Amino acid sequence: MGGDKDGRVNLEQRDSLLFVSVVVGYEGGEVEVPSVLVDTGSATTVLSIDALAELSIQPEPGDPIRKLRGVGGVEYVFTRRLEKLSLGGVGVGEFEVEVGALDYGFEMNGILGLDFLVEVGAIIDLRRLVLHFDSD
Numbered sequence: 001m002g003g004d005k006d007g008r009v010n011l012e013q014r015d016s017l018l019f020v021s022v023v024v025g026y027e028g029g030e031v032e033v034p035s036v037l038v039d040t041g042s043a044t045t046v047l048s049i050d051a052l053a054e055l056s057i058q059p060e061p062g063d064p065i066r067k068l069r070g071v072g073g074v075e076y077v078f079t080r081r082l083e084k085l086s087l088g089g090v091g092v093g094e095f096e097v098e099v100g101a102l103d104y105g106f107e108m109n110g111i112l113g114l115d116f117l118v119e120v121g122a123i124i125d126l127r128r129l130v131l132h133f134d135s136d
Contacts, residue, residue, distance in 0.1 A: 011129045039113060077098035
């Protein structure tokens with residue numbers, strides 16, 4: 001599911017859903033997060049608190065807790081500004097994500113939402129099951 005030299009990322013199809021791996025940078029550390037759902041129906045990007053444990057991302061006193069509603073149910077999240085969120089070598093610095101438990105009964109460490117996909121100019125090619133980026 002990694003990117004290639006042309007900035008293409010293979011999509012992994014599981015149970016009719018598409019997954020990628022992303023790289024998260026926070027406070028000087030970096031971690032690869034696998035099994036992130038590509039979801040154009042999600043306005044925001046949400047990452048699993050467990051997948052970010054190596055970066056010590058935890059809720060802090062005073063963090064507002066938001067309630068997200070979606071097809072999978074209700075999720076309580078807090079927000080965190082990352083130093084980097086990238087996919088296939090293309091990324092965004094200083095990107096805000098929501099962080100929560102993401103316990104939906106199957107392996108999923110995050111939801112890559114429309115906020116990120118639009119920011120990087122992602123183009124999803126469903127025939128070839130690849131994601132690439134608009135260079136304009």
